[in-house]
Amino acid sequence: MDKIVVENLSLQYSDGTESLRGVSLSIRAHAITVLFGPAGGGKSTLLRCLNRLNDLAEVKTVTGQILLDGENILDPKIDTIALRRKVGIVFARPVVLPMSIRQNLTYGLELAGEKRRSRLDEAVERSLRLAAVWDEVKARLDDPAIALSGGQQQRVCLARALALQPEVILLDEPTSGLDPISTGKVEAALQELKKEYTVILVPHSVQQAGRTADYAAFFLQGELVEYGDGKTIFTAPKEKKTEDYITGRFG
Amino acid sequence: MKRIFFLNRHLTERLGFGLLTLMALLTVIPIVGVVVYIFVQGAPAVSFEFISGFPRDGMRAGGILPAIIGTLYLTIGTAVFSVPLGVAAAIYLAEYASDTGLTRLIRSAIINLAGIPSVVYGLFGLGLFVLFLKFGTSILAASLTLSIMTLPVIISTAEEALRAVPQAFRTVSISLGATRWQTIRRIVLKEALPGILTGIILGLERAAGETAPILFTGAAFFLPRLPGSPFDATMALPYHLFVISTQVPEMPVQVQYGTALVLLFFVLGMNLIATAIRSRARAKRQW
Numbered sequence: 001m002d003k004i005v006v007e008n009l010s011l012q013y014s015d016g017t018e019s020l021r022g023v024s025l026s027i028r029a030h031a032i033t034v035l036f037g038p039a040g041g042g043k044s045t046l047l048r049c050l051n052r053l054n055d056l057a058e059v060k061t062v063t064g065q066i067l068l069d070g071e072n073i074l075d076p077k078i079d080t081i082a083l084r085r086k087v088g089i090v091f092a093r094p095v096v097l098p099m100s101i102r103q104n105l106t107y108g109l110e111l112a113g114e115k116r117r118s119r120l121d122e123a124v125e126r127s128l129r130l131a132a133v134w135d136e137v138k139a140r141l142d143d144p145a146i147a148l149s150g151g152q153q154q155r156v157c158l159a160r161a162l163a164l165q166p167e168v169i170l171l172d173e174p175t176s177g178l179d180p181i182s183t184g185k186v187e188a189a190l191q192e193l194k195k196e197y198t199v200i201l202v203p204h205s206v207q208q209a210g211r212t213a214d215y216a217a218f219f220l221q222g223e224l225v226e227y228g229d230g231k232t233i234f235t236a237p238k239e240k241k242t243e244d245y246i247t248g249r250f251g
Numbered sequence: 252m253k254r255i256f257f258l259n260r261h262l263t264e265r266l267g268f269g270l271l272t273l274m275a276l277l278t279v280i281p282i283v284g285v286v287v288y289i290f291v292q293g294a295p296a297v298s299f300e301f302i303s304g305f306p307r308d309g310m311r312a313g314g315i316l317p318a319i320i321g322t323l324y325l326t327i328g329t330a331v332f333s334v335p336l337g338v339a340a341a342i343y344l345a346e347y348a349s350d351t352g353l354t355r356l357i358r359s360a361i362i363n364l365a366g367i368p369s370v371v372y373g374l375f376g377l378g379l380f381v382l383f384l385k386f387g388t389s390i391l392a393a394s395l396t397l398s399i400m401t402l403p404v405i406i407s408t409a410e411e412a413l414r415a416v417p418q419a420f421r422t423v424s425i426s427l428g429a430t431r432w433q434t435i436r437r438i439v440l441k442e443a444l445p446g447i448l449t450g451i452i453l454g455l456e457r458a459a460g461e462t463a464p465i466l467f468t469g470a471a472f473f474l475p476r477l478p479g480s481p482f483d484a485t486m487a488l489p490y491h492l493f494v495i496s497t498q499v500p501e502m503p504v505q506v507q508y509g510t511a512l513v514l515l516f517f518v519l520g521m522n523l524i525a526t527a528i529r530s531r532a533r534a535k536r537q538w
Contacts, residue, residue: 053426085428095419098442107437108427157423164428 003029003168003198004050009064011045013057019045021222023064027215032190032199034213034230036206037245041219043202047170050200051087052080068168085112088161092173092204094153096145101137101156104145108164123163131159132189151182158189168198176204187212206246210234218242286519289511296509310473310495311502315510320477321390321485322459322517325469328394328481329401329458334451336398337405341447344406345413346435365403370463372400377467391481393469400464401454408450412443445532452525460518462489472498488514 004027011020020042027033035043048054049066052073065072073083085108097104105124106114114120124141128134133155137148145156154174161169171190175183190212193199203209209216213230218239226239237243244250304314340357348354376396386392416439424434440447462470470490478485492510495502 051426053422056422056425081428081430084426089426091419091423093419095417095423097420097423097438107424108429111427111429111433160427 001029002026003069004200005067006046007065007067009046009049009062009066011042011049011054011062012060014060015058016060019222020049023219023222023224025217025224025227027198027200029198030194030196031214032194032201032212033215033217034209035200035202035217035219036209036213037219037225038250040221042222043219044172046219047089047172047200047202049074050168050170051084051089052078053084053089055080085164086166087168087170088164088166089170089172090154090158090161090174092176094150094157094177096148096153096156099145100142101145101148102141104156104160105163108160112164123165127159127162128156130162130189130193131155132185132192133159149182151178151185154178154182155186155189158186162193162197166197168200169193171199171201173202173204175208183208206248210246218245220245286515289508289515293505293508293510293512296503296505297512301509302513305475306473310491310499311506315488315491315513317474317477317486318488318491318510319513319517321471321487322489322514324390324478324485325393325397325465325487326455326459328390329397330451330455332395332398333401333405333454333458337402337451337454338409338447340402341406341409341413342435342440345410346431346439361403361406364399365407367400368463369400369461370466372396372464373466373468375399376464381468387482388467388471388484389469389482390478390485391469393465393485393487394481396464396468397458397461400461401458404454404457405450408453409443409447412446412450413439415446416442445528449525449529452521452528456518456521456525459521460489460514462493465490488517 006023006025006027009020009023010018012018023042023046035046037043045054048057049062050068050073054062062074064074066074068083068087071078097107099107102124105127106120109120109123114123125134125138128137133152136152137156140147145153148156154177158169158171158174175186178186187208190199190201194214201212203212210230213234215228216230216233217227218225218233218237218241220241226233226237226242228238233242234246237246301314302319303316305316307313340361344354344357348357373396376392376399380386380392380395381388384392386395420438420442421434424438425431429437458464465487469484470487471484472494474484474486488510492507492514495510496507
């Protein structure tokens, strides 16, 4: 089932740089779709279009459409607050909010109007478990989140996005600053997550792309070069450019 | 030859460094000098009666309570007007305004406001608040005048404090379904609060010590009782100091320095509070 359908999406920033050119792809529900390619290819831009976080950036023009469950989310009239609750994001650098671990987790829910203590506690435990960090932080939920290690912080950030029970999780190089052990934990968590969520990942290396991808899309300078299931792309890519990149000839 | 060269460079370095240290020390001398001098001269005059009593014998004896209370009222009055307005303006400039002609106009207005001599504010306040709006020579008119003078300080420090909050906090908050205002209220303001408070206190401190803006708008030469409403005029420490230093013949020098000492304590006390807030926040900071 296609969760998200991107149709002929082009985007230009105010400084004149063209970030996406005529991108079309369909993203499957309950799978990990990997967007990979060299820096400046438009992966992050696409990711930030999917929950309209690009509204905060200096964007000049966006054309085309993005359908989430059939609804065009680029429509200026849509409720971006509701959209962002449905489409969560984790950034490259773990940014915990300046409050306790528990408050980080409940922040979004409280804004959404959830006041019941039991519901909040439940959400905290469930999402921390899903993000594979519960055992490490359960004894100090009321400590400042900043006191955690980088790897723990990043998993708390993942849990924070999950606490809102979104339908789609966007991850923008979530392990770029983490050590191999933490990276392994996050990747393992992603494999669990895809059972419930639609996961879209910008990996920080080709290796990670190969390890995690159910589906993979290769981006080069704002264009989608090749898109297909992960195995095919990483073993027998059709495009020469994809092959060159995967085998390390550039990038 | 080489060795001499090296020694020369070393010597130059040390000389330069020593000179800079000397300059830095020189800047401390006036501050310490003023405080010590005022303290030594004024301390004998300061007693319980001095800070809790009314002036007697044509202000040559007795206490300066009305001036202390008056300055307190004026400081509070200034805070009432300048804090909400200043902080709101800073939030607008730091969080909402984009770089348009309008915001550039606002910014240059604020910068120029900071450069206006205080006596000009006094005249402006006389024209607008005392005469045109018919507030009379009153605490209200003086507070409003001081507020205008204080605004640029509050706005610019508050804006700076808001801008110092990492952008990433805002992005994360928005991505979790917060509106911009929720983000500002729950994250940004909370983090910027110590910086904003510091700015407020520094601004109010300046207002508390000013003479010229209240000269025509609210300050009284002598009042036998404390002001009862915002529409009353009031005595105030800086103006009282001016009066007893220039207008009263055969004034005991001690009383003058005693008054100066109280004013100095008032202002330095506020400064101390600002410093305490700042250092406490710095220790608690989580980023």
